Amino acid sequence: MSETRTIEVDYLARVEGEGAMYVRTEGDRVEEVKLSIFEAPRFFEGFLRGRDFREAPDITARICGICPIAYQMGASLAMEDVCRVTVDGVLQDLRRLAYCGEWIESHALHVFMLHLPDFLGYPDAVTAAKDHPDMVRNGLRIKKIGNAILRLLGGREIHPVNLRVGGFYRTPTPAEVAGLREELAWGLEASCEVAEFLATLDYPNLERDYEFVSLVHPDEYPITHGRLGSGSGLDAAIRDYDDVFTEEHVAHSNALHSHRSDSGEPVFMGPLARFALNRERLTPRAAELAERAGLGAACRNPFRSIQVRMIEIVLAFEEALRLVDGYRAAPTEPALPVTPRAGTGFGATEAPRGICYHRYSIDDAGLITDAKIVPPTSVNQPTIEADLRELVQTHLDLPDDELRHHCEVAIRNYDPCISCATHFLDLTVDRQ
Amino acid sequence: MDRADKGPLVIGIGNPWRGDDGIGHAVVDALEGTPGLATAKSHGEPAELMELWQGHEPVILVDAIVTGAAPGTLHRLDAREPLPRGARYSSHGIGLAEAVELARSLGELPDHLIVHGIEPARLEDGADLSPAVLDVLDQTIRRIGRDLAASTTKAG
Numbered sequence: 001m002s003e004t005r006t007i008e009v010d011y012l013a014r015v016e017g018e019g020a021m022y023v024r025t026e027g028d029r030v031e032e033v034k035l036s037i038f039e040a041p042r043f044f045e046g047f048l049r050g051r052d053f054r055e056a057p058d059i060t061a062r063i064c065g066i067c068p069i070a071y072q073m074g075a076s077l078a079m080e081d082v083c084r085v086t087v088d089g090v091l092q093d094l095r096r097l098a099y100c101g102e103w104i105e106s107h108a109l110h111v112f113m114l115h116l117p118d119f120l121g122y123p124d125a126v127t128a129a130k131d132h133p134d135m136v137r138n139g140l141r142i143k144k145i146g147n148a149i150l151r152l153l154g155g156r157e158i159h160p161v162n163l164r165v166g167g168f169y170r171t172p173t174p175a176e177v178a179g180l181r182e183e184l185a186w187g188l189e190a191s192c193e194v195a196e197f198l199a200t201l202d203y204p205n206l207e208r209d210y211e212f213v214s215l216v217h218p219d220e221y222p223i224t225h226g227r228l229g230s231g232s233g234l235d236a237a238i239r240d241y242d243d244v245f246t247e248e249h250v251a252h253s254n255a256l257h258s259h260r261s262d263s264g265e266p267v268f269m270g271p272l273a274r275f276a277l278n279r280e281r282l283t284p285r286a287a288e289l290a291e292r293a294g295l296g297a298a299c300r301n302p303f304r305s306i307q308v309r310m311i312e313i314v315l316a317f318e319e320a321l322r323l324v325d326g327y328r329a330a331p332t333e334p335a336l337p338v339t340p341r342a343g344t345g346f347g348a349t350e351a352p353r354g355i356c357y358h359r360y361s362i363d364d365a366g367l368i369t370d371a372k373i374v375p376p377t378s379v380n381q382p383t384i385e386a387d388l389r390e391l392v393q394t395h396l397d398l399p400d401d402e403l404r405h406h407c408e409v410a411i412r413n414y415d416p417c418i419s420c421a422t423h424f425l426d427l428t429v430d431r432q
Numbered sequence: 433m434d435r436a437d438k439g440p441l442v443i444g445i446g447n448p449w450r451g452d453d454g455i456g457h458a459v460v461d462a463l464e465g466t467p468g469l470a471t472a473k474s475h476g477e478p479a480e481l482m483e484l485w486q487g488h489e490p491v492i493l494v495d496a497i498v499t500g501a502a503p504g505t506l507h508r509l510d511a512r513e514p515l516p517r518g519a520r521y522s523s524h525g526i527g528l529a530e531a532v533e534l535a536r537s538l539g540e541l542p543d544h545l546i547v548h549g550i551e552p553a554r555l556e557d558g559a560d561l562s563p564a565v566l567d568v569l570d571q572t573i574r575r576i577g578r579d580l581a582a583s584t585t586k587a588g
Contacts, residue, residue: 124530125530125534126517126530126534126536126537127537129534129537129538130537133538133539136534136537140479140482141479143479144477144479144480147477147480158475
């Protein structure tokens with residue numbers, strides 16, 4: 001006897017990604033789990049060809065409305081790599097500050113608006129706000145502080161326009177930067193309180209044996225640079241990314257899957273990976289909260305990713321405060337001069353959802369001849385599918401609507417950047 | 433709180449680089465400079481909206497709204513009733529109805545808030561406003577004017 005049941009969640013206007021989930025079961029076995037991303041291909045890598053190398057940060061920023069800095073910075077770093085320029089000192093500090101803003105606004109949107117209602121037992125943040133108005137109000141204010149950092153350093157918060165190859169078009173005055181301080185100090189305290197609160201909630205049990213991959217850096221929690229590291233001991237330069245990982249197309253997704261070239265195994269990037277591989281480089285308050293939350297040396301329960309994101313918000317506030325306090329004078333020039341030379345360059349940063357990798361080849365005139373960009377959600381797809389398979393297998397006895405709810409909650413653990421796959425999930429359960 | 437001290441406000445929401453999603457900004461451009469009327473533009477971020485409208489009364493939001501009706505169809509929603517929420521959130525942003533309902537949950541909603549929606553014909557990157565939407569621009573502005581006049585009369 002075979003039975004197909006389809007459950008649909010209506011689509012909405014103003015959404016920026018489309019996904020669906022398909023589950024096929026036979027008897028008490030899950031045969032197939034597919035996370036489909038049918039967001040249309042966007043051809044960024046194609047239309048970057050022939051453009052000037054200095055245009056890459058502005059063009060790639062349009063890939064994402066919530067993490068444009070990841071694209072601008074990755075593109076800039078790759079171009080600087082080709083042209084043998086290293087941005088450091090005050091300009092590098094300002095880049096890290098801008099990136100802290102992106103982590104704060106992206107993580108806060110996910111923690112407070114998307115993820116927290118699941119653990120408080122509400123269908124959404126609007127409903128949760130009625131009973132927890134201060135929590136939601138503080139969440140919105142925390143997010144707004146991230147936006148304020150981006151507005152100051154990027155010129156505007158969505159698709160910033162002030163970052164460039166070599167640095168910035170305009171650097172802020174010390175007074176402008178100091179203007180962020182009061183809200184940052186409030187944000188740090190408020191975030192610490194939320195992190196303490198999250199440690200008191202109950203989370204479903206799911207321990208997974210992830211191969212974590214993140215950037216690692218000897219001196220700092222990785223945001224803007226580092227080497228490729230993994231839980232199984234990988235240590236490679238960014239320029240070796242394409243040797244370490246292989247991308248492949250699968251029929252059910254318009255986003256390429258990735259796996260380790262040597263073992264063929266999927267990898268997992270993002271907050272849990274950064275946390276596990278860089279635990280000892282957390283900032284003081286973040287480290288203290290992680291300790292008190294009992295997160296251990298690594299957190300392998302994806303449902304607890306909300307706690308790790310919150311700890312990274314705390315870290316971003318601590319780092320932002322340190323950088324704001326250290327900004328005594330604007331650099332003499334807002335950007336280093338960058339002269340094109342033919343070659344291939346590599347850049348990678350830690351976007352809120354994990355490593356965002358860029359590779360470009362340019363010619364002597366500075367025109368782009370080849371481009372490759374790998375966003376973390378794409379890399380994480382096989383891991384998300386594997387986790388869902390495990391989850392569905394253990395909850396097969398549930399009716400479709402409850403199973404769908406479990407899957408929706410689970411997918412939100414990964415904060416996937418196909419936004420809609422999280423909430424506008426079209427789940428098909430094919431029971432045979 | 434000094435509600436209504438700052439007078440009426442019209443906020444245009446949307447992205448002017450996405451075809452008819454720019455209608456909110458276009459309406460605000462046309463209304464800018466009207467004596468006694470404050471105007472603002474926004475991406476629709478809830479915290480920003482709540483900050484923008486604090487102390488203003490009445491508040492009018494203008495945005496493209498997709499319901500499936502013919503392009504250029506005008507919608508008017510009075511926030512004294514809950515706004516219809518088609519779905520919840522995406523990880524990239526929060527819809528207008530969600531932002532308004534969130535403000536209501538938090539007790540940050542103006543007493544009098546009206547949403548004027550215009551059904552878009554196209555939302556492509558880089559497109560201009562479509563003829564269907566341009567045709568109803570003046571009509572939208574007249575309808576907003578009537579709402580503003582009605583609320584002034586009531587207040588007087």
